[in-house]
Each structure stands twice: as C-alpha cells, then as structure tokens.
Amino acid sequence: MARETARGTGIEADELYAAAVCWWSTAIAPAVKLSHWPKAPLSVWASFVTAETARPPLVDALILEQLAPLTVRRHVKSDREFGSALYTAYKARRNGRATDAVLLTGSPFPHRQRRPSPISPLLEGPVRKAWDGNHCFLPTHWRHAVPTDPPPRVGVLWELTIDEWQQFEEVNAATFSRALHFARRHAPTTAHTHHSETPDLRWSHALSTAYAWAFQHRPVLGYSQAAEEKIIAFRLADEEKRAALPRLARYFLVRDSDHVSRIAGTLAASEVSSIKGAHVDAAWSLVRRASLDTLELLQVPASTVHALIADLDAAISSVTKTDTSAIPHPASAWEHEPSPRKTVRKTRDPSVVKRIKEWYDSCQMCGETIRLPTSERGYTEAAHIQPLNGADPGPDIIENLLCLCSNCHIRFDHGARIINDDFMVIDTLTGQKLRALTIHPWHYIGRTYLRYHRDRWSGQIAASAQDDHRMRTSVENSETAPLHDR
Numbered sequence: 001m002a003r004e005t006a007r008g009t010g011i012e013a014d015e016l017y018a019a020a021v022c023w024w025s026t027a028i029a030p031a032v033k034l035s036h037w038p039k040a041p042l043s044v045w046a047s048f049v050t051a052e053t054a055r056p057p058l059v060d061a062l063i064l065e066q067l068a069p070l071t072v073r074r075h076v077k078s079d080r081e082f083g084s085a086l087y088t089a090y091k092a093r094r095n096g097r098a099t100d101a102v103l104l105t106g107s108p109f110p111h112r113q114r115r116p117s118p119i120s121p122l123l124e125g126p127v128r129k130a131w132d133g134n135h136c137f138l139p140t141h142w143r144h145a146v147p148t149d150p151p152p153r154v155g156v157l158w159e160l161t162i163d164e165w166q167q168f169e170e171v172n173a174a175t176f177s178r179a180l181h182f183a184r185r186h187a188p189t190t191a192h193t194h195h196s197e198t199p200d201l202r203w204s205h206a207l208s209t210a211y212a213w214a215f216q217h218r219p220v221l222g223y224s225q226a227a228e229e230k231i232i233a234f235r236l237a238d239e240e241k242r243a244a245l246p247r248l249a250r251y252f253l254v255r256d257s258d259h260v261s262r263i264a265g266t267l268a269a270s271e272v273s274s275i276k277g278a279h280v281d282a283a284w285s286l287v288r289r290a291s292l293d294t295l296e297l298l299q300v301p302a303s304t305v306h307a308l309i310a311d312l313d314a315a316i317s318s319v320t321k322t323d324t325s326a327i328p329h330p331a332s333a334w335e336h337e338p339s340p341r342k343t344v345r346k347t348r349d350p351s352v353v354k355r356i357k358e359w360y361d362s363c364q365m366c367g368e369t370i371r372l373p374t375s376e377r378g379y380t381e382a383a384h385i386q387p388l389n390g391a392d393p394g395p396d397i398i399e400n401l402l403c404l405c406s407n408c409h410i411r412f413d414h415g416a417r418i419i420n421d422d423f424m425v426i427d428t429l430t431g432q433k434l435r436a437l438t439i440h441p442w443h444y445i446g447r448t449y450l451r452y453h454r455d456r457w458s459g460q461i462a463a464s465a466q467d468d469h470r471m472r473t474s475v476e477n478s479e480t481a482p483l484h485d486r
Contacts (some may be wrong), residue, residue: 022044026044029041029042029155034275040133047181048184050184075104131178181293208442235257236313264279345465356443357443367419397448417434421438
C-alpha cells in the first residue's frame with residue numbers, strides 16, 4: 001500500500017511504508033495484543049531524521065482519510081506539549097474512552113540556542129508506561145511519577161532535523177530506545193512512470209475489514225512455530241552481538257527484538273492472521289533499515305555495523321522451518337471493560353462526535369438527509385446506544401455511537417426503534433423489520449451496546465403490550481356482553 005502511495009511523492013518507499021505501519025499499529029493498538037507481551041500496547045514508535053535538505057512531510061503523504069481512523073492526531077512542538085498530550089491520553093483511558101488512540105506527530109525537541117536540561121522524571125514515567133504498558137519498570141525514586149491509570153493508547157511519528165535528533169539522543173533516554181530511527185533519503189526518480197487517475201483502494205477495503213475484525217474480536221495474536229523460533233533466534237543473537245557496540249549504540253538497539261514482535265503483530269493483524277514467519281521477516285526488514293540508519297547517525301564504524309547486521313541476518317535466516325497452511329486463527333479475545341468511574345461523567349468527547357459525523361451525511365436508520373443553509377453537510381445527531389448518563393452509563397467511544405436524524409434519535413432513545421445483532425432496524429410498535437442499518441466501513445458498532453439497548457426496552461415494551469392486550473380484551477368483552485350484564 002505505502003509503496004504504491006510513494007510514487008510521485010518525492011518520498012522513499014520504505015520510509016512511507018514504515019510511517020504507515022506506525023499509523024496502523026496505533027489505530028489497532030486498543031484492540032490487538034501479543035500473546036508473548038499481553039500487557040504492552042502494540043504501538044510502533046518511529047522518528048524520521050532529515051540530515052540535509054528538507055523532505056516532504058510523511059504524514060501529509062499518507063492517504064489519511066483511507067487509513068484506519070484515529071480519534072485525534074496531535075501535532076506537538078515542544079516537550080511541554082508532548083507531556084500534555086500524554087496526560088490527555090491517560091485521562092481518556094480513565095474516563096472510559098478505552099478504544100481511542102492518539103498519534104503524536106511533529107517534534108517535541110525544537111532546536112534551541114542553549115543546551116536543554118534532561119527530561120523531567122514527571123515526563124519520564126508516563127513515556128515509559130505509554131510504550132511498556134503494565135510491564136513498565138522504574139527505579140524506586142521515580143515510581144511516584146508513574147501514573148497509576150492503565151497505559152494510554154499512544155503512537156509516535158516524529159519528523160526531526162539532525163539538530164533535534166541530537167537533542168533526542170543526548171537527553172531523552174526514556175524515548176530514544178523505544179522508537180525506531182530512520183534517516184530520510186532521496187527518493188529515486190523513475191522515468192515514464194504511469195500514474196492511474198483512479199487510486200487502487202483494494203488495500204483500503206482490506207484494512208477496513210481488518211479494523212472491524214480487530215475491534216469485534218479483540219484478539220491476542222499467537223505465533224506460529226516458525227515465527228516463534230525466528231524471534232527467539234533473533235533475540236539471542238541480538239543480546240550477544242550488541243555487546244560489541246559502543247555504550248550509547250547498545251542503548252539505542254536494546255529493544256530491537258520488541259520492535260520486530262510489534263511490527264510482525266501489526267502486519268499479521270492487517271491480514272486477520274496469527275503471526276507467521278513471513279511477518280517476522282518483513283518486520284526485520286524495517287528494523288534492519290532503522291538499525292543501519294541509527295548506527296550511521298551515531299557514527300559507529302561501518303565494519304562494526306556490517307558485522308552486527310550480518311550476524312542478525314544469519315540468525316533470522318537460520319530458521320528454515322516453513323509455516324503450515326493450518327495456522328491457528330487468533331481465537332483468544334476479551335470483552336471491552338471500561339475503567340471504573342468514580343463519578344458519572346456527563347460531558348462528551350467532541351473529537352468522537354466529529355469523527356462519526358465525518359463518516360455520515362445522512363441518518364443511519366432511515367437514510368434521510370437534512371440540508372440546512374448554514375452547513376454544506378447534512379444535519380445529523382450523535383446518539384449513544386448505551387446512554388452516557390444514568391445508573392449504568394455507557395462509554396463515550398465510537399463503538400457506542402450512531403449518527404441519526406432528529407426523529408430517529410428520539411425514537412431510538414425512547415425504545416420505538418431497536419437494532420438486532422444483524423444490524424436490522426426494527427419498529428417495536430409493529431414488530432416490523434424496516435431496513436438494514438447503514439454502516440461506514442470504518443465504523444465498528446459494539447453488539448454489546450445494542451443488546452444493552454434491547455434489554456433496556458424489552459421489559460417495558462412487553463409490559464406495554466400486555467396492558468394493551470388487557471385493554472382490548474376488556475373492551476371486546478364489554479361490547480359482546482348482554483345489556484343486562486352491562
């Protein structure tokens with residue numbers, strides 16, 4: 001997908017591919033986990049370093065509206081904004097928006113005349129936990145700085161100058177080993193390249209299918225035997241051969257095996273599959289490029305670099321076992337469990353409402369489009385399936401939202417319309433099936449919330465039907481009774 005998109009953008013294909021992996025991993029991180037590291041987010045963090053002339057921004061080159069949607073993308077320009085974005089993500093988890101994901105772009109390390117001070121422990125802790133998840137470990141004197149909330153769903157895609165990256169290298173130990181570092185290169189130009197006027201959206205359909213699958217099943221991805229042996233062989237070789245590097249270089253590459261696992265899981269999820277040996281090979285190709293670029297930026301002797309990469313290549317290729325056709329489908333899943341609330345939260349997240357309204361120009365239930373002179377788009381309302389307020393409040397997340405017209409919103413909120421597990425709209429007054437719910441490819445609707453809505457109104461509807469039946473029976477009996485009995 002990214003290699004097709006790179007044509008004509010002036011961006012090297014592997015760089016755009018790495019950026020797309022970073023974006024996609026962030027989008028599915030709330031739903032997908034790895035069996036070997038289930039308490040850590042799936043997110044892949046990356047930084048792209050421009051050493052000479054400016055390069056076209058990677059984020060602008062991605063076809064963002066066709067990739068899996070994120071609740072928000074925050075562009076940060078300072079370490080203060082970086083910390084603010086992290087704490088906002090922690091707050092979102094605490095408030096029950098557990099399926100939201102945030103991609104941080106830009107550069108938190110702007111060039112300064114004076115030498116920056118080391119990163120504050122108050123930011124060190126949140127950074128470590130955002131990447132490590134509940135596997136996070138800090139020295140005792142820093143543990144007070146680690147939030148007690150569940151880890152946020154945060155991805156990082158920095159685009160840095162060489163001066164900014166050197167600050168990254170010198171003072172931000174919490175972050176530099178948790179990101180892959182790529183040196184931007186000149187994209188080769190190809191003569192007589194034909195560009196189709198109609199983009200190939202097959203990859204977009206495949207990703208939308210995978211996105212819906214991920215949030216419906218919430219899989220814990222397992223490894224095939226070939227994949228597992230490749231990961232183990234790589235980890236052992238990496239730990240042994242990395243000792244020959246200078247001290248700072250060892251720190252940069254200390255998490256390479258974790259990067260390989262996360263990227264392999266990201267690629268497997270895009271194919272609705274367990275992690276196979278081919279996914280590990282593809283993941284290593286990206287980590288290999290990042291390792292070469294990082295060691296070059298750190299000015300490690302070329303002979304040392306080539307010896308290390310050759311040994312790691314040999315470790316990966318030493319596993320000759322091939323995957324069988326009967327790879328077990330990832331079956332482990334867990335239900336979405338919003339964080340417990342201390343109080344009932346009555347405020348909405350405007351970014352969630354904005355996102356769902358961007359997908360729909362008409363009502364999901366009846367298909368009606370309401371046009372107003374003050375807006376180019378049709379008027380719609382965001383309706384929570386499980387109400388946001390009340391004794392049992394639902395979460396303020398996209399899976400618990402519908403986009404409806406005013407009439408259908410009122411009918412749905414008062415039980416006149418319900419939706420079955422096949423997403424068929426039903427009129428509860430007549431029992432008639434009206435039409436299938438309109439669903440955008442990226443919109444995964446939680447059936448748990450639909451069942452809650454049906455259960456909430458089924459008792460009242462049944463009681464109302466019994467009352468109507470008793471009333472009709474009473475009226476019929478009174479009309480047929482003899483005059484002297486009336």
